[in-house]
Amino acid sequence: xxxxxxxxxxxxxxxxAFGATLSATxxxxxxxxxxxxxxxxxxxxxxxxxxxxxxxxxxxxxxGYGLIVLFLSSxxxxxxxxxxxxxxxxxxxxxxxxxxxxVAQIGKKxxxxxxxxxxxxxxxxxxxxxxxxxxxxxxxxxxxLVLNLYSLxxxxxxxxxx
Amino acid sequence: xxxxxxxxxxxxxxxxxxxxxxxxxxxxxxxxAFLAAAAAxxxxxxxxxxxxxxxxxxxxxxxxxxxxAKFHHTPAxxxxxxxxxxxxxxxxxxxxxxxxxxxxxxxxxxxxxxASLDMLNLALVSGGANAAAxxxxxxxxxxxxxxxxKICDKFGPYCDRGAGALIxxxxxxxxxxxxxxLSILNHKLVNSSSHNSHNNxxxxxx
Numbered sequence: 001x002x003x004x005x006x007x008x009x010x011x012x013x014x015x016x017a018f019g020a021t022l023s024a025t026x027x028x029x030x031x032x033x034x035x036x037x038x039x040x041x042x043x044x045x046x047x048x049x050x051x052x053x054x055x056x057x058x059x060x061x062x063x064g065y066g067l068i069v070l071f072l073s074s075x076x077x078x079x080x081x082x083x084x085x086x087x088x089x090x091x092x093x094x095x096x097x098x099x100x101x102x103v104a105q106i107g108k109k110x111x112x113x114x115x116x117x118x119x120x121x122x123x124x125x126x127x128x129x130x131x132x133x134x135x136x137x138x139x140x141x142x143x144x145l146v147l148n149l150y151s152l153x154x155x156x157x158x159x160x161x162x
Numbered sequence: 163x164x165x166x167x168x169x170x171x172x173x174x175x176x177x178x179x180x181x182x183x184x185x186x187x188x189x190x191x192x193x194x195a196f197l198a199a200a201a202a203x204x205x206x207x208x209x210x211x212x213x214x215x216x217x218x219x220x221x222x223x224x225x226x227x228x229x230x231a232k233f234h235h236t237p238a239x240x241x242x243x244x245x246x247x248x249x250x251x252x253x254x255x256x257x258x259x260x261x262x263x264x265x266x267x268x269x270x271x272x273x274x275x276x277a278s279l280d281m282l283n284l285a286l287v288s289g290g291a292n293a294a295a296x297x298x299x300x301x302x303x304x305x306x307x308x309x310x311x312k313i314c315d316k317f318g319p320y321c322d323r324g325a326g327a328l329i330x331x332x333x334x335x336x337x338x339x340x341x342x343x344l345s346i347l348n349h350k351l352v353n354s355s356s357h358n359s360h361n362n363x364x365x366x367x368x
Contacts, residue, residue: 043307044307048305048307048308049305049307049308050296050299051296051299051300054296084343087281087284087342090285091284091285091288091339094285094288094289095288095289095291095292095293096292097289098241098288098289098290098292098293099292099293099295099296101293102237102238102241102293102294102296102297103296103297103300105237105238106297106300106310107308111235111236113229113231113235114235114301114310114311114313115311116308116310116311117309117310119308145281145282145285148281149278149281152274152277152278152281152346153274155346156273156274156277
């Protein structure tokens with residue numbers, strides 16, 4: 001009974017994380033907008049910024065990993081390897097979301113000391129799209145952190161205490 | 163040396179990795195991580211550069227503009243400083259706990275607390291270091307699509323010091339990753355031998 005509960009909770013968390021990373025990737029990749037302001041053509045795509053490219057790469061890797069692990073999750077011999085890889089993927093997700101949030105905050109508010117103007121006034125739909133992708137990525141990072149803590153709890157309390 | 167729940171480690175690891183040596187190794191790594199995170203925090207917080215630019219010339223007198231680059235102009239660097247400060251405090255507390263806390267009664271919570279706090283601080287320092295890294299990349303290369311100029315050609319020493327703080331923080335990140343895994347592995351090795359001795363003691367009267 002305890003084993004089934006553990007497996008169900010793990011699979012639910014992994015499904016949630018897989019959905020969040022998949023939506024983060026897809027929403028970020030499909031975000032592009034062109035605007036023309038005073039004869040200057042502003043074209044905003046996710047690939048204009050290396051940070052967003054890193055974000056898409058990290059989320060795509062996490063999506064692929066989540067898909068593979070969903071099919072492998074009840075095989076006994078891979079348990080420890082999956083726990084270690086979970087920690088690595090959670091770290092990658094937190095780093096990509098924090099980097100993307102830092103650059104998106106500059107895009108929204110600008111940086112007066114560096115002379116950088118905010119771009120969200122020119123391309124508001126692009127900004128909203130990117131905000132959606134960032135929210136999904138944030139949820140994915142939190143779910144992976146919860147999954148790691150749960151795996152640690154399961155790892156520390158053995159199933160058959162002696 | 164068989165471990166719990168059907169897991170076996172090779173026998174030579176148990177012989178080489180004695181309890182005392184592993185404790186001092188872990189302590190040494192924590193000290194290094196504390197120093198690296200504290201260095202990153204200090205270098206970032208004290209990072210400041212003032213430069214005077216000649217903007218125009220009216221007649222014969224030049225018009226000067228003084229610009230200052232401080233770390234708290236950029237929210238990502240503030241987060242970086244706070245994250246590294248918290249991680250260095252965490253490592254300091256862990257060192258103190260290891261050296262001075264042997265008579266304190268943890269009621270069995272010692273290892274889960276250490277493991278989960280290590281994991282949370284790992285995520286924190288990873289987030290801080292990467293946010294600052296990408297902000298520094300933006301400052302170094304600019305972004306032509308958003309019409310953001312690069313600032314590192316004007317504020318060279320500021321950028322160099324920031325790069326030093328980033329390197330220290332990534333070093334602290336690598337060390338914290340190693341420490342997390344080693345402390346869990348260490349606990350599994352050490353506690354499994356004590357569990358085996360418990361089994362023998364309980365089984366004997368029967």
